[in-house]
Amino acid sequence: MKRWEKEGIVEITDLSLPDKKHLKKGVAIIECVQEIPCNPCVDACPFNAISMENINALPLIDYEKCVGCGKCVGVCPGLAIFVIKIIGDNALLTLPYEFVPLPEEGQIVKALDREGKEICNAVVKKLKFGKTPVVTVELPAEYAMEARNIKVV
Amino acid sequence: MRIKEHPILNFDRRKEIYFYYNGKKIKAYEGETIASALHAEKVKVLSRSIKLKRPRGFFCGIGKCSSCLMKVNGIPNVRTCITLVREGMVVEDNDMELSEKDYPECKFEKIECEIAIVGGGPAGLSAGIEASEFADVLVIDENHCLGGQLIKQTHKFFGSKEEKAGIRGIEIAKELEKEAVKNCRVLLNTSIIGYYDRGYHFLVGVNKIERVVYEIKANKIIFTTGAQENMLVFEGNDLPGVYGAGGVQTLMNVYGIKPGNKGLIVGAGNVGLILAYQLLQAGVDVACIVEAMPRIGGYFVHSAKIRRCGIPIYTSHSIKKAYGNGKVEGAVIVELDENWSIIDGSEKKISCDFICLAVGLTPSTRLVTQTGAEISFINEAGGWVALHNEYMETTKKGIYVAGDSANIEEASTAMIEGKIAGLHAVNSLKGVSDFKIKIEKYLKKINAFRQGFFGSRPKKAKEKIIEEYYEKMGKGRNS
Numbered sequence: 221m222k223r224w225e226k227e228g229i230v231e232i233t234d235l236s237l238p239d240k241k242h243l244k245k246g247v248a249i250i251e252c253v254q255e256i257p258c259n260p261c262v263d264a265c266p267f268n269a270i271s272m273e274n275i276n277a278l279p280l281i282d283y284e285k286c287v288g289c290g291k292c293v294g295v296c297p298g299l300a301i302f303v304i305k306i307i308g309d310n311a312l313l314t315l316p317y318e319f320v321p322l323p324e325e326g327q328i329v330k331a332l333d334r335e336g337k338e339i340c341n342a343v344v345k346k347l348k349f350g351k352t353p354v355v356t357v358e359l360p361a362e363y364a365m366e367a368r369n370i371k372v373v
Numbered sequence: 374m375r376i377k378e379h380p381i382l383n384f385d386r387r388k389e390i391y392f393y394y395n396g397k398k399i400k401a402y403e404g405e406t407i408a409s410a411l412h413a414e415k416v417k418v419l420s421r422s423i424k425l426k427r428p429r430g431f432f433c434g435i436g437k438c439s440s441c442l443m444k445v446n447g448i449p450n451v452r453t454c455i456t457l458v459r460e461g462m463v464v465e466d467n468d469m470e471l472s473e474k475d476y477p478e479c480k481f482e483k484i485e486c487e488i489a490i491v492g493g494g495p496a497g498l499s500a501g502i503e504a505s506e507f508a509d510v511l512v513i514d515e516n517h518c519l520g521g522q523l524i525k526q527t528h529k530f531f532g533s534k535e536e537k538a539g540i541r542g543i544e545i546a547k548e549l550e551k552e553a554v555k556n557c558r559v560l561l562n563t564s565i566i567g568y569y570d571r572g573y574h575f576l577v578g579v580n581k582i583e584r585v586v587y588e589i590k591a592n593k594i595i596f597t598t599g600a601q602e603n604m605l606v607f608e609g610n611d612l613p614g615v616y617g618a619g620g621v622q623t624l625m626n627v628y629g630i631k632p633g634n635k636g637l638i639v640g641a642g643n644v645g646l647i648l649a650y651q652l653l654q655a656g657v658d659v660a661c662i663v664e665a666m667p668r669i670g671g672y673f674v675h676s677a678k679i680r681r682c683g684i685p686i687y688t689s690h691s692i693k694k695a696y697g698n699g700k701v702e703g704a705v706i707v708e709l710d711e712n713w714s715i716i717d718g719s720e721k722k723i724s725c726d727f728i729c730l731a732v733g734l735t736p737s738t739r740l741v742t743q744t745g746a747e748i749s750f751i752n753e754a755g756g757w758v759a760l761h762n763e764y765m766e767t768t769k770k771g772i773y774v775a776g777d778s779a780n781i782e783e784a785s786t787a788m789i790e791g792k793i794a795g796l797h798a799v800n801s802l803k804g805v806s807d808f809k810i811k812i813e814k815y816l817k818k819i820n821a822f823r824q825g826f827f828g829s830r831p832k833k834a835k836e837k838i839i840e841e842y843y844e845k846m847g848k849g850r851n852s
Contacts, residue, residue, distance in 0.1 A: 221668060224677070225668045225673070226688050254826070256826075257533075260533075264539075274824070276825030320380045322380075334677065336681050336682050337683070351529065353380075369682060
C-alpha cells in the first residue's frame with residue numbers, strides 16, 4: 221500500500237517531476253495519483269499541455285508545452301495542482317486557497333507542508349479571484365516541493 | 374452558532390422573524406428551518422425516545438430519521454428539520470399521546486399528470502427536465518426547495534464538462550431548479566405517503582403545515598427518493614451531538630449554522646473527507662477522522678486537502694464510545710487489528726463537542742416497495758433496492774427509479790440515470806422520434822463513468838440489479 225492510500229500524503233517519488241530547466245520557466249505540478257473520473261484540467265489548459273487517455277486515467281503533463289500559467293490551478297476540482305517557478309534561491313509557489321480571510325498581497329504567511337506542519341515563512345505576491353481563489357507566494361526554493369498550503373496569521 | 378463569514382457561501386439573513394418554542398420567544402431568520410433555528414439557539418434536544426425518553430438531537434437534517442419530530446401549531450410529528458420557521462409559529466415538544474383532536478381538518482386536492490416524479494434531487498430534476506420536453510411532468514418534494522443534496526455541496530464536481538465538472542454542487546442545484554421550474558409543475562413541502570394501483574398509478578401526498586392532502590393520478594412514476602445515512606453501533610451513539618455527516622452539511626452549508634466547536638468524523642469515504650474540509654471552511658475545528666478500513670476510502674485529492682490543513686486521518690481506527698452529560702463532550706477511539714478486533718490498550722480520548730457519522734448510506738426504497746416492484750438486497754448497492762432494467766424501469770410497468778435510491782453513487786451518475794428514466798418513460802408514453810440515438814448516448818456515458826477503480830462497485834451493483842430484473846421478468850436481456 222502506498223503512503224497516500226493510508227495517510228493522504230503523496231511522496232515526491234509518486235510524482236512525475238519536471239527537471240531544473242522546466243522549474244526555472246515555471247510549470248504545473250499535478251498531484252493527482254489516483255484514477256478518478258475527472259478531466260477539467262485537460263480542457264482548462266490553453267497550451268494542450270495536459271492530456272488524458274480517458275476520463276478515469278491520470279493526467280499527463282508535457283513540461284515542454286506547459287508555461288506555468290496556472291489556469292488549471294483554480295479549475296481542478298481536487299485542488300491538486302500547484303505551479304512552481306524557481307528564481308535563484310527563491311521559488312514562486314501558486315496554490316488554490318478556499319478559506320477566509322484571504323491573505324493580502326505583501327502579507328507574510330506561514331507555509332505548510334502536506335501534513336499541515338509549518339515549515340517556513342512565505343510572502344504573498346499575487347492573488348487571483350476566480351471559482352477558487354489562487355494565491356502565489358514566494359518562499360525559499362528548498363521548500364518549494366514541500367510547501368502545499370498556507371496559513372494566514 | 375451562526376456562520377458570519379464563509380469563503381464560498383453567503384447566508385441571507387435580511388429578514389428577522391420570531392417564533393415560540395415551549396412558550397419562549399425565539400429569534401430566527403426567514404429561510405431557516407425550525408430545527409436549524411433552534412440549533413442556533415443551542416437547543417439540541419428536539420425530541421425524546423418513546424419508551425425510555427432518551428434525548429434525541431438533530432441527526433439527518435433531511436427529513437428521514439425522525440429525531441426532530443415536534444409539535445408545530447398544534448400538529449404533532451412535524452419533521453422540524455425540513456419545515457421552514459414562520460412568524461409566530463408555535464413549536465412545542467412532541468406529544469406522545471395522540472388523540473383524534475390532534476388531527477386538524479384537511480383540504481383535499483386532485484392532481485393529474487402524465488409523469489410524476491417523487492424527489493427533486495439531481496436524479497429527479499434531470500428526469501423532469503428530460504421528460505418535460507414531451508410530457509406534462511409533476512415533481513414532488515418534501516423539502517421547501519428543489520435540488521436534493523446538491524444544495525449543500527460546496528465542492529467543485531468531478532467528471533466531465535457535460536456532467537458539469539468543475540461547477541460546485543450548489544450551482545448545479547440552481548441550474549437544475551431553474552430549468553425544471555420552467556418546464557415542470559412543482560409541488561414542494563409535500564411528502565408522498567402512499568402508492569395505490571387503481572388500474573392507474575395513484576399517489577397520496579400530504580403537506581402537513583398547510584393541511585392539504587393531494588391525490589395524484591399519473592401514467593408513469595419515477596421514484597428518485599435518495600438515501601438515508603447509516604447509523605453505527607457504539608456506546609452513546611444517541612447522544613445529542615452525534616450527527617449524520619450529511620445532517621451537518623445541511624445545517625452548516627444550507628442554513629449557516631455551526632454544529633459545534635470541534636468535531637470528530639467517523640469514516641474517511643468521500644462524505645467524511647469533504648465534510649472535514651467544509652467544517653474548516655466554516656471555521657469549525659476538526660479533531661480527526663477515524664476510518665475502520667486500513668486505507669482511506671474516498672478520493673486521495675480530498676484527503677490531501679484536509680491533511681495539508683493539519684487534520685489527521687487514523688485508518689484502522691474506530692469510535693468506541695461517545696460520552697457526555699446529555700450531550701457529546703468527547704469520544705474514545707480505538708485501533709483495530711487486521712481482524713477488526715480492538716487492539717488492547719489502544720484507547721484514546723478525543724476532546725470534541727460533536728461527532729459526525731460518515732459511514733455510508735442506505736437507499737430509500739419504502740415508497741417504491743409499495744408499488745409491488747420487486748426489490749432485492751444488493752450489498753454493492755447499499756442495501757435493498759428495486760430491481761430495474763438498463764432503462765431504470767422496475768418490474769412494475771410504468772414505475773421507474775433513479776439516483777441513490779437505486780444504488781448509492783454520485784450526483785453525476787444520478788443525473789444521467791434521471792435522464793435515462795425520464796426519456797424512457799416519456800418514449801413509452803408518447804414515442805420520441807430520436808429515442809434510440811439519445812438513449813444510447815446516455816447509456817454510453819454512464820458506462821464510461823463506471824470504469825476505473827471507483828466505478829467498479831457501482832458497476833457490479835448495476836450488473837446484479839439488471840441481471841436479477843431479467844430473471845424476475847423471465848426473459849433474457851436481449852429478448
